[in-house]
Amino acid sequence: MAFIKVDNLAISFKVKGQDLPAVKNVSFEIEKGETLALVGESGSGKSITALSILQLLPYPLASHPTGEIHVDGLDVVGANNDVMHNIRGNKISMIFQEPMTSLNPLHTIEKQVNETLLVHKGMNKKQAAARVRELLDLVGLEATEDRLSAYPHQLSGGQRQRVMIAMALANEPDLLIADEPTTALDVTIQAQVLELLKDLQERMGMAILLITHDLGIVRHMAKTVCVMTDGEIVEQAPVEELFENPQHSYTKMLLEAEPKGLPHIKDDTAKEVIRAENIKVHFPIKKGLLKRTVDYVRAVDGISLKIQEGHTVGVVGESGSGKSTLGLALLRLLKSEGNITYCGTSIQDKDWDDLRPLRSEIQIVFQDPYSSLSPRLSVSQIVEEGLLVHHGRGDPKERRALIAQTLEEVGIDGDAQDRYPHEFSGGQRQRISIARALILKPKFIVLDEPTSALDMSVQAQIVDLLRDLQTKYNLAYLFISHDLKVVRALADTVLVMKEGKIVEQGTSKQIFDAPQTTYTKALMKAAFDLATLK
Amino acid sequence: MQLSPINQRRLENFKANRRGYWSMILFLCLFTISLFAEVIANDKPLLISHKGEFYTPFLVTYPETAFGGDFETEADYRDPFVSELIEEAGGWTIWPIIRYSYTTINYDLKSPAPSSPDFENWLGTDDQGRDVMARVIYGYRISVSFGLILTILSSIIGVSAGAIQGYFGGTIDLIFQRLLEIWGGMPSLYILIILAAMIEPTFIILLALLLLFSWPSLVGVVRAEFLRSRNFDYVRAARALGVRDRVIIFKHLLPNSMVSALTFLPFVLTGAIVSLTSLDFLGLGLPPGSPSLGELLAQGKANLQAPWLGITAFMVLSIMLTLAFFMQEGIRDAFDPRKTFK
Numbered sequence: 001m002a003f004i005k006v007d008n009l010a011i012s013f014k015v016k017g018q019d020l021p022a023v024k025n026v027s028f029e030i031e032k033g034e035t036l037a038l039v040g041e042s043g044s045g046k047s048i049t050a051l052s053i054l055q056l057l058p059y060p061l062a063s064h065p066t067g068e069i070h071v072d073g074l075d076v077v078g079a080n081n082d083v084m085h086n087i088r089g090n091k092i093s094m095i096f097q098e099p100m101t102s103l104n105p106l107h108t109i110e111k112q113v114n115e116t117l118l119v120h121k122g123m124n125k126k127q128a129a130a131r132v133r134e135l136l137d138l139v140g141l142e143a144t145e146d147r148l149s150a151y152p153h154q155l156s157g158g159q160r161q162r163v164m165i166a167m168a169l170a171n172e173p174d175l176l177i178a179d180e181p182t183t184a185l186d187v188t189i190q191a192q193v194l195e196l197l198k199d200l201q202e203r204m205g206m207a208i209l210l211i212t213h214d215l216g217i218v219r220h221m222a223k224t225v226c227v228m229t230d231g232e233i234v235e236q237a238p239v240e241e242l243f244e245n246p247q248h249s250y251t252k253m254l255l256e257a258e259p260k261g262l263p264h265i266k267d268d269t270a271k272e273v274i275r276a277e278n279i280k281v282h283f284p285i286k287k288g289l290l291k292r293t294v295d296y297v298r299a300v301d302g303i304s305l306k307i308q309e310g311h312t313v314g315v316v317g318e319s320g321s322g323k324s325t326l327g328l329a330l331l332r333l334l335k336s337e338g339n340i341t342y343c344g345t346s347i348q349d350k351d352w353d354d355l356r357p358l359r360s361e362i363q364i365v366f367q368d369p370y371s372s373l374s375p376r377l378s379v380s381q382i383v384e385e386g387l388l389v390h391h392g393r394g395d396p397k398e399r400r401a402l403i404a405q406t407l408e409e410v411g412i413d414g415d416a417q418d419r420y421p422h423e424f425s426g427g428q429r430q431r432i433s434i435a436r437a438l439i440l441k442p443k444f445i446v447l448d449e450p451t452s453a454l455d456m457s458v459q460a461q462i463v464d465l466l467r468d469l470q471t472k473y474n475l476a477y478l479f480i481s482h483d484l485k486v487v488r489a490l491a492d493t494v495l496v497m498k499e500g501k502i503v504e505q506g507t508s509k510q511i512f513d514a515p516q517t518t519y520t521k522a523l524m525k526a527a528f529d530l531a532t533l534k
Numbered sequence: 535m536q537l538s539p540i541n542q543r544r545l546e547n548f549k550a551n552r553r554g555y556w557s558m559i560l561f562l563c564l565f566t567i568s569l570f571a572e573v574i575a576n577d578k579p580l581l582i583s584h585k586g587e588f589y590t591p592f593l594v595t596y597p598e599t600a601f602g603g604d605f606e607t608e609a610d611y612r613d614p615f616v617s618e619l620i621e622e623a624g625g626w627t628i629w630p631i632i633r634y635s636y637t638t639i640n641y642d643l644k645s646p647a648p649s650s651p652d653f654e655n656w657l658g659t660d661d662q663g664r665d666v667m668a669r670v671i672y673g674y675r676i677s678v679s680f681g682l683i684l685t686i687l688s689s690i691i692g693v694s695a696g697a698i699q700g701y702f703g704g705t706i707d708l709i710f711q712r713l714l715e716i717w718g719g720m721p722s723l724y725i726l727i728i729l730a731a732m733i734e735p736t737f738i739i740l741l742a743l744l745l746l747f748s749w750p751s752l753v754g755v756v757r758a759e760f761l762r763s764r765n766f767d768y769v770r771a772a773r774a775l776g777v778r779d780r781v782i783i784f785k786h787l788l789p790n791s792m793v794s795a796l797t798f799l800p801f802v803l804t805g806a807i808v809s810l811t812s813l814d815f816l817g818l819g820l821p822p823g824s825p826s827l828g829e830l831l832a833q834g835k836a837n838l839q840a841p842w843l844g845i846t847a848f849m850v851l852s853i854m855l856t857l858a859f860f861m862q863e864g865i866r867d868a869f870d871p872r873k874t875f876k
Binding site: 328331333357359360362363366372373375376385386389390433436 | 786
């Protein structure tokens with residue numbers, strides 16, 4: 001019998017006294033040493049399926065109307081806490097998406113890792129300390145005294161995820177549940193973590209249940225794939241078979257959803273919209289009693305760029321490289337040094353009121369469609385805000401018609417304008433943010449990771465939408481992203497940023513086909529092959 | 535008017551908290567009744583029919599001569615002489631349920647004042663022979679209106695101050711915060727006592743004095759909420775659209791910080807009622823003769839042989855504060871997005 005056998009599992013949640021089915025008819029098996037991937041979009045029931053193996057759902061609010069879950073031959077559905085205590089953290093461990101919030105910020109790294117050792121293995125302090133060093137070594141973290149007594153905020157995202165993995169491996173589990181283990185990480189670190197997981201699996205022979213929405217990772221890691229949508233597994237197949245010959249229409253849709261295509265051929269003589277020379281954004285570091293400025297964080301350090309009408313400049317780089325800061329500085333939402341020229345006039349010295357008329361032509365779309373729309377305003381109120389500022393109240397009927405027309409343009413039903421943001425999905429919300437930017441007919445839009453918070457299939461749609469809008473209105477884009485696939489699909493020229501400076505720049509073709517610097521090479525390899533540069 | 539879904543959810547949550555819901559209904563009923571105190575407890579009749587004409591003494595002042603009496607001054611309807619005049623003319627009189635106003639002195643007491651409860655004076659009389667029931671009804675009205683007005687005014691000031699500090703931050707925030715700390719360090723009760731001794735206090739003056747010390751309690755919450763949300767993407771997007779600061783504050787930030795301000799309001803309201811009562815108790819509050827619960831408490835303390843005074847004041851105060859608190863606890867829960875009701 002397989003190590004994990006899930007048979008006809010269903011999960012329901014009680015909402016207002018009624019049982020709402022969330023997952024049904026889920027069956028799969030995982031052998032030791034194998035990787036099974038659960039793939040699907042957000043809300044498809046992947047995570048709760050995995051949590052039900054550990055019986056970590058909020059019972060009795062959640063219930064299992066049907067189904068059995070066998071862990072090593074033992075049915076755990078409804079098992080009592082003593083039984084589960086032995087399984088959780090001992091036979092099965094879990095790593096989560098966001099390593100910052102999954103580690104206790106008040107405990108040192110050593111304390112986080114040795115906790116499970118003290119609880120489950122009954123080790124004494126000395127044995128545990130030795131084992132912690134061994135484990136950190138295993139996940140590729142040098143176990144120096146400094147590191148052991150460090151707190152989570154002193155580590156980088158990748159290092160935190162390694163600590164999480166070390167915690168999960170402390171008791172040599174037979175199954176590791178990895179819930180989107182790399183979604184919050186940069187591409188280069190994602191590649192490192194995936195390599196680490198693969199390597200550990202080979203050495204320890206454990207099974208991995210991988211939950212992800214990224215098919216690239218699935219192809220790289222898994223042996224068997226289960227595709228989930230709306231709480232059901234619609235297709236289950238070995239990985240090669242699934243990618244070669246997908247059966248279900250949903251799987252086909254997912255596979256085709258990769259952001260594809262290339263930007264349209266552009267006219268190189270087009271008018272220049274924005275030009276920035278030697279932009280610097282420095283945040284002072286203040287120390288001491290009198291708060292003297294001792295040094296600066298150089299978020300953006302001497303960047304020059306220009307964008308022509310109808311063109312897209314892609315800015316890529318890891319988190320913390322200053323990409324977003326650059327975008328905000330160009331819009332004068334952040335104070336910066338250097339010269340910014342918009343359509344021939346310098347905007348760097350204009351004050352807030354002088355700048356207002358120009359604001360209708362320069363717009364921004366943010367990354368997180370959940371935080372970029374005010375939850376208390378209806379869609380029409382959100383979209384009309386710019387109109388009210390720049391064109392006054394006007395005729396309400398005309399305004400409504402214009403809002404409806406703009407919404408239709410981005411693919412939202414114009415009649416939906418009286419609804420509230422929470423009634424829309426992430427992709428639809430991002431379309432609404434685009435409509436808000438678009439209604440003023442801008443010439444230049446800063447797109448700050450507009451696809452990063454979205455599901456893969458939705459990403460492709462947004463990319464297509466952006467490309468169509470660009471052709472239609474001859475828009476200039478500054479496209480900021482860490483996702484190189486999306487950048488390739490949109491950008492004409494690419495800037496690679498690291499620590500506030502440009503590492504490499506050139507046309508999209510040059511950068512993607514023949515990267516020059518090692519940093520860009522490493523970025524490419526991590527993004528497209530999910531591997532690290534050896 | 536169609537409620538937005540989020541408000542519908544809140545209304546449902548509020549109704550689900552049955553204690554809060556019923557407290558609100560009761561509180562509002564009592565307050566509405568007390569707003570019409572002149573119709574319930576008054577020494578002037580509601581309606582008089584005299585020689586085919588109708589008179590409404592509780593609204594209009596009539597001289598005694600209107601009913602065939604001798605004086606040009608206002609008729610004293612409790613005077614047997616006046617009621618006889620009306621009856622002899624074949625007229626009739628409709629009295630309020632309680633035939634005493636808060637200043638009416640009952641000269642007809644069977645025992646010396648304070649007299650114990652009987653059918654004439656339901657809760658007895660105080661040491662000046664005034665009907666306690668009437669004084670409680672008027673006193674309730676003054677206390678609750680005082681509390682509500684003070685709460686509204688201090689929220690307006692406190693929320694604006696917090697909003698300005700949180701939104702602009704930096705130096706403005708720094709200076710305001712230090713000023714608030716100095717202000718908060720003042721011994722407010724002593725200052726109130728000193729000021730009340732210098733100025734003859736009226737309702738408005740007391741309101742202004744208490745307002746001086748009650749608004750800072752809301753500043754902290756609102757400021758924190760503004761500091762948190764002023765860097766949200768939707769605020770940035772609004773700034774990128776060129777929206778003015780004033781509009782951003784009112785349209786984007788204020789509605790989102792109202793929830794935390796609401797949490798504090800019950801304390802401001804009950805605090806306001808209690809401070810007014812304590813000032814009255816010390817004799818530094820409303821002008822003498824005003825119907826005040828604090829004064830009733832003081833009378834209860836001075837006349838321990840008449841327990842109905844102290845007990846009445848205590849019961850009225852505790853019921854009022856409890857209802858107000860339960861009601862606002864319900865409101866607060868309804869606005870809490872994490873609270874689930876089964």
